[in-house]
Amino acid sequence: MAEKFQARMADKQVRKDTRTLGDFVGIYCKGNHSDRVRTPLVSDAAVLGVYDSGTPVLCDECAEHLRYAEKRRAFCPKDPKPFCAHCDTHCYKSDERAWQQQMMRFSGPRSALHGYAIEGIKHALEARKYRKQAGTSGARKES
Numbered sequence: 001m002a003e004k005f006q007a008r009m010a011d012k013q014v015r016k017d018t019r020t021l022g023d024f025v026g027i028y029c030k031g032n033h034s035d036r037v038r039t040p041l042v043s044d045a046a047v048l049g050v051y052d053s054g055t056p057v058l059c060d061e062c063a064e065h066l067r068y069a070e071k072r073r074a075f076c077p078k079d080p081k082p083f084c085a086h087c088d089t090h091c092y093k094s095d096e097r098a099w100q101q102q103m104m105r106f107s108g109p110r111s112a113l114h115g116y117a118i119e120g121i122k123h124a125l126e127a128r129k130y131r132k133q134a135g136t137s138g139a140r141k142e143s
């Protein structure tokens with residue numbers, strides 16, 4: 001594992017964001033892929049203990065997406081970091097970005113049931129601010 005990734009994952013906020021992301025992907029996978037074989041995530045962040053005892057249980061496809069997202073979060077140049085959906089940098093590859101958006105559309109509204117009410121409110125407020133700045137009425141779906 002790259003030392004730089006390990007160093008970034010030592011940051012409290014990076015760990016927290018990565019755990020949140022893992023939980024959201026877990027909600028998505030459980031809700032959409034319950035017919036698949038799902039196993040505890042094996043990844044660089046998981047090896048570092050980032051997920052503590054809450055390692056997401058995922059199918060292979062979701063695990064691959066989360067491994068990609070772990071790296072994006074670790075090396076995110078934004079500080080403070082916005083929600084990725086509202087970022088003007090968009091460091092994700094286009095297909096990964098599209099996957100994350102549809103994952104968030106599913107998991108976002110359900111996240112309050114999993115202890116993420118505050119994150120959901122923050123996301124909604126930031127989405128409103130983003131739409132205002134972009135001069136849109138909210139017709140675009142956010143994630």
Ligand code: SF4
Pocket residue numbers: 072073076077078081082083084085087088089090091092
């Ligand atoms: S999309 Fe933006 S906020 Fe998200 S990880 Fe990339 S640079 Fe950071």
Ligand SMILES: [Zn+2]
Pocket residue numbers: 028029030033058059060061062063
């Ligand atoms: Zn899945």
